[in-house]
Amino acid sequence: MGIVVLLIVLPLVVACILLAVKSDSIRAPIVIGAGIAIAALSIVLAIGNHGGIIHELWQSPGTFKLGGVQIATENAAAGVSVAMTVIGAIMSIAIIVLGIKYKKILAIVLAIIQEAAILWFELSKGYAIEAANTAAKNYLYLDNFSLIMILIIGIIGSGICIYALGYMKDFQRHAAGEKDRRPWFFFLLFLFLAAMVGIVVSNNLIWMFFFWEITTLCSFLLIGFTRTPEAVNNSFRAVILNLIGGCAFVAAIIMMGMHPAIHNFELSNLLDIGTQIKAAGQGGDPVFDTIIGLLAFAGLTKAAQMPFQSWLLGAMVAPTPVSALLHSSTMVKAGVFLIIKLAPCLGISGLFAIGPGFMVIIVGGATFLFASFSALSQSNAKRVLAYSTIANLGLIVACAGVGTAEAVWCAIMLVIFHAVTKSLLFLCVGTAEHRIGSRDIEDMDGLFGRMPRLALFMIVGVSGMFLAPFGMLISKWAAMQAFVDSGVLWALLAVIFGSAVTLFYWTKWLGKLTAIVANRTSIETGVNRTEMAITGLFTAFTLIVAITFPFFSGGMIVPYLGVTFSSVAENVFVALQSSDMIVMMCLVVLVIVLVLLLYGSNRKRVMPLYMAGLNEGDDLTYVGSMQKDVPVTLRNWYFEDLFPEKLMNRIGVIVTSAVLVLVFSYYIYAATALGQYLLSGGAGGGAA
Amino acid sequence: MFVFYGDTISLFQVLSLVLYLVLAPFAGGLIAGIDRKVTARMQGRVGPPIVQPFYDVAKLWKKEPVTVRTGAQDFYVLCCLIFMIIAGSFFFFGFNLLMVIFTLTTASIFLVIAGYSSNSPYAQIGAERELLQMMSYEPMVLLTAVGFFMVNSSFNSATILTSPYLSIQYMPGLFIGLVFVLTIKLRKSPFDLSMSHHAHQELVKGLTTEFSGRTLAQLEISHWYENIMLLGFVFLFFTNGSWLMVIVGIVVVIVVYFVEILIDNVCARMKWQFTLKSAWIITLIFGGGNLFVLYYLRGYLWMASQYQ
């Protein structure tokens, strides 16, 4: 328990210290030291606990020692709960105040609804339910999936914080004359890490909701960090969409309290009931399904799934480390974390069975397809990355929606690979942007000549996103297998067509990076050392994870699935045969060996490019008509006519909204019908 | 028979792998030669000798080694060849079809990157068109693999080969779709967008414009390996473990290739929009439609196998 709580408290303390630190020279060692400490702690935690057992960390009734004093967990938990309620209320007030300042009525209304609902429920029912429940209660827990998330947060997250040191120095230099608000920035970053660890270890959903709200608030403040009108607008869009999810979360909590068969707020309890219902093969309790549906809905908003994708696109206005953090290790990963956790309650029983699983699969699949289509017409590197994140999260969500063990295996694998690779790519783009003054892919023309090391890192990142034998593709492959096995053909078609498009937009970027353009001189020397070190480290991670993933699978994911899907035979946990995985591993090694052995050893005669005999000899200009020198410019295809971004987004939003509306109106109908049935005297059966 | 990470591997698999590695370049080269001969005859010409592709490669191998800029393109083409051979080896060894397709994709990506890396105008346009072609055919190829899985309950080509189900019987739509995209894969008109064996295109030699000598020869050899594997895919439709079907399969492969040559000779090259749209529509209608039918059929098949 100690390390887990330390992982929440340490970033919190560091955040508060950083808030007070004004000077660079003091901030740097603190951030680097804290980052390394957090990473080390999470690794220690993982090494000590990866057996596949669920550890109840904070169980009551029970006691723990704090400074030599025995404290009953019961009292402590009640104290923490009250503190959370108070801090939660303060956070809501903060949003409301900012909403008033910037005249954002929707944000105010949503914040009021959410806070009023949760306050009302807590004070009138919630505490009473907690107190009345004398059975063993688990507030915090730790299982292998939490561990994986902690590793991602602890290593990738703190790596990004260290990277931010150098980046924000440049950022401040670019924004010369403005007030240095870096203490605030780093405060928010570390607060974010603390809240994320909180989310992944909370078993009590009210606690999880508290951390959930912190991430919403942090992302809101980070997106609006620059305080330009655009940033303010986008930050409010983010907070509004996330508050909608927050309201759904609150509704789920309230319904859990009201539901006679649940009557507490424990995630583990919820999952047990869901597993039982599934095992019994019953049609499902519409109220229970609604709870799962609402939680999944909250996850969908946080994971920026369509129709809520716009906030993540808007989040690009923030400094790049924020984007990296939001996209890879925090925020959106909190959304998919919750949905993957719910996976045992998801899944579909028939092709058209309307349930939470159906909703999640369709939303995820449609998001994957249409976000990939939208990415096709983008030349802004950060937008491509954002769409790719949305798409990949869609795939993860769809996998979780399928709800079988092998699909969840893919989802978790995708989470790992995506976190590592996407953080690498964001950091690369951030560094490139500061050096070449543009985040447009077309301006990365021949980056290999200008910033060889950075280009190499970026090439590894881009390849890692879509190319065999790297991780993302292996997970995608497994996902296809899982979709076929469970007969979700629509999702399969979405993945297949989406993947084809993915191939196109990554490769054209890769092509720009690898192009060897004449007369490029290196401008890499001025890059901050911490930036380069972290980017290099993440590159190494990308390769290492691609090589060692069978061990992750065997050592961490399969034991987790063994506990979560205890009724399923162990040999179907992994969609891929282990021989295939070993072969893929060998291919990664082969690629690395080929590059090391053969790349760049040229003993051939070099001749100019063929330009119909009119090359001026420098490969950069040709003799045009009237003997004029015409520079050669090469641009990629963007298919604005076939895959217009706006239209693709609109179709995606319409499809997903329709599904959400359909599913929830079905629930409302079903729940109302059940309520009427109960009222009309059949109450005995309903109270099971 | 020995075991590799839970997979039982038979001598037959090893044998077919070795045969592929050794014979595929010869067979592929011969097919290319026959292709040129047949094309010539269709055009009322005599045409080159059947072994002409071997002469070409032998000549290219001995030409002066030249390249552009840092020679990065030669590295990528070599990688393309290596991955193409690996993909084919996976296929003939009996591995997972999806793995075969993904490795094949990687090989093609190396080729595209080779085109990009030269930063030559012609090569880059060729590379992008190649990429567009990949985007067009990739879904159909993947759907075919899924179809094989649904019929034979396995993605492994070794299992599909010996399974008692005759795949074509259950996946005629997928077969039509695959033959359609095969036209793209074999670089036949109307889809020979990225590089063409016909003279005087607006793209010069497209993707291959900057390649010469051994690099071009390696690319040619990789095409031979690739074509043999693609024809293997077609063959896989006609296996149910009996020798009779092996003969039928070989005949169908020959017919399919002949049809591709015929299409090549009677079609003008179309715009890239046509390639993308037609390939995707065919994929959706024939591939997707067939899969949905199979999905319901699969329950029936499994029940039948239980019954036996």
Add this chain to the structure above:
Amino acid sequence: MAAITKSPWIIHYDGSSCNGCDIEVLACLTPMYDVERFGIINTGNPKHADILLITGAVNAQNIPVVRQIYDQMPSPKIVVAIGVCAANGGVFKECYNIAGGVDRVIPVDVYVHGCAARPESIIDGVVKGLGVLAEKQAALASGETDPDVSGAYLFDPVSYAEKGDIENGDAEGAKDRSEAEEEAAK
């Protein structure tokens, strides 16, 4: 026999000819003459080609282009000059802007006569060239340096543009360019 003689790939360049010879060159590809019988392919790309078929007397604007295309062909390679104009300038010989024959610009291995040259004689010329090609291949294999590569026609990116300008009569352009280069050097 060397493989190169069984697979001579050509590139065809029109050095300001009247198009008469060009039509005959293309006629060689038709079913009537079918040069693919000999493995000949019209590649249209110097980097793939072994034989440069060139028609016309080559005018001033063509000179750098012809040289560049020639330089971009990997050894061994031969040049076949097709028609009277390509041999010595023909009727254009005395024109102010005419080099007066391909061999004033690049070395020629085979001359095919005629105005316009007949397809039969073009094919004959190419087949004659194959012997030269085989010799060059043998010389290359025995380790001799290729005169076509190491000689005066080797592509020189720095002086190249200037040469082109001077031969175009654009001395001022060359001056501008050298000034620009000097500035760039500073």
